[in-house]
Structure formats: structure tokens, C-alpha cells
Amino acid sequence: QLLQSGAEVKPPGATVKIPCKVSGYSLSDYHMHWVQQAPGKGLEWVGLLVPEDGKTIYAEKFQGRVTITADTSTDTAYLEVRRLRSEDTAVYYCATATGTDAFDIWGQGTMVTVSS
Amino acid sequence: EIVLTQSPVTLSLSPGESATLSCRASQFISSRHLAWYQQKPGQAPRLLIYGASGRATGIPDRFSGSGSGTDFTLTISRLEPEDFAVYYCQQYATSFTFGPGTTVDIK
Numbered sequence: 001q002l003l004q005s006g007a008e009v010k011p012p013g014a015t016v017k018i019p020c021k022v023s024g025y026s027l028s029d030y031h032m033h034w035v036q037q038a039p040g041k042g043l044e045w046v047g048l049l050v051p052e053d054g055k056t057i058y059a060e061k062f063q064g065r066v067t068i069t070a071d072t073s074t075d076t077a078y079l080e081v082r083r084l085r086s087e088d089t090a091v092y093y094c095a096t097a098t099g100t101d102a103f104d105i106w107g108q109g110t111m112v113t114v115s116s
Numbered sequence: 117e118i119v120l121t122q123s124p125v126t127l128s129l130s131p132g133e134s135a136t137l138s139c140r141a142s143q144f145i146s147s148r149h150l151a152w153y154q155q156k157p158g159q160a161p162r163l164l165i166y167g168a169s170g171r172a173t174g175i176p177d178r179f180s181g182s183g184s185g186t187d188f189t190l191t192i193s194r195l196e197p198e199d200f201a202v203y204y205c206q207q208y209a210t211s212f213t214f215g216p217g218t219t220v221d222i223k
Contacts, residue, residue: 103161
């Protein structure tokens with residue numbers, strides 16, 4: 001399973017780093033994805049990390065302002081979002097694809113609120 | 117970027133009825149790379165269908181997926197009370213994109 005923290009509140013312009021801990025298998029086993037869901041809105045793919053080589057791919061919308069990293073010693077992946085603005089207020093999910101490339105395991109989500 | 121369009125936006129049905137949800141892609145997608153998810157309020161999405169027609173582990177057989185090319189369908193036969201939710205399609209052929217969702221609510 002994927003374990004995420006509950007919530008973060010940050011002022012505009014700040015940086016947030018959201019953890020996602022893997023439990024029951026190794027972080028290195030599968031690609032790690034992040035998905036954004038703004039309040040009342042749909043799902044938007046943010047990016048992915050290939051843990052075995054650290055390669056990352058980001059959606060164009062988020063390129064340059066987010067970074068996905070992994071700490072294989074603690075089986076924890078991270079999504080960092082910089083220069084936060086109100087539009088970044090959302091639930092951020094981590095997810096993996098353990099069989100086909102569809103996302104079959106999801107974390108419970110971390111709510112990030114950007115507010116002064 | 118492959119854009120997914122879902123219809124209808126909202127489907128109002130009664131328990132026991134069948135639901136047919138549509139997902140249309142802006143360009144050809146291999147059926148191996150189309151998935152459907154269910155999301156209930158306050159919960160993470162749950163994978164229902166992968167590869168257009170494969171049921172994920174633990175998914176009841178009243179859920180079925182079909183389609184190819186640019187047109188895909190999720191069918192829910194005999195709606196149960198727990199099936200009222202939002203449904204998203206996703207393509208993972210070229211990068212990853214989700215459709216805007218279809219809400220299935222109780223009539």
C-alpha cells in the first residue's frame with residue numbers, strides 16, 4: 001500500500017514536499033506516479049519517477065515547478081511543488097502500476113491548501 | 117497530447133438499472149492502454165478496468181469494458197447502491213491523461 005500524510009497548509013510562494021511511503025513491497029519495484037485533483041475537479045497526471053535509475057517525466061503543465069524524488073532507504077517517494085499559488089490547492093495522490101501500466105495502487109491523498 | 121472526452125457528464129439512474137459510459141479519444145489508442153477508474157467522495161480512485169476490457173482484481177463482473185481505436189465504453193449492469201460514483205477513463209499510450217469524468221447518481 002501507499003501511505004500519505006493528511007494535510008499541508010502553505011502560504012503563496014512557499015514550497016511543499018509531500019511524502020508517500022511504500023509498504024508491503026519495495027519502492028524500487030515499480031514506477032511511482034503523482035496525480036493532482038483540485039477541489040470538485042477531475043484527475044490530472046503530474047509526473048512519474050522510475051526508481052531504479054531516478055529518471056523523471058513530468059506533465060508539461062507542471063514542468064519546472066515540481067520535482068519527484070525517492071529515498072530508497074526508507075521506501076519513500078516525494079513530490080515537491082515550488083512557488084505555490086492558489087491554483088495548486090488540491091489533493092495530491094501517489095499511485096503505482098504493479099501489473100499493466102494502469103494505476104492499481106493509490107495512496108489516500110494529501111490535501112495541500114495554499115492560503116495566506 | 118491525447119485528449120479524452122467522456123459522455124454523458126451525468127447519468128441519473130435507479131439501482132438495478134444498467135449504465136453505459138462513453139470515453140472518446142482525440143486520436144487512436146491501443147486498447148491495451150485504456151483504463152477506467154471509480155471514485156467516491158473523499159476516497160482515492162480505484163482501478164476497475166485495464167487494457168480496455170480487463171477487470172482489475174476484486175472488481176465484480178457487473179463491470180465490463182469494451183471498445184477500440186478512439187471509442188471506449190464502460191458498462192455497469194444491475195447498478196448496486198455502492199456503484200453511484202464518478203467514473204474516469206485514462207489513456208496511458210502516450211504519456212498519461214484522464215477524461216473529465218462521468219457522475220452516476222441516483223435518480
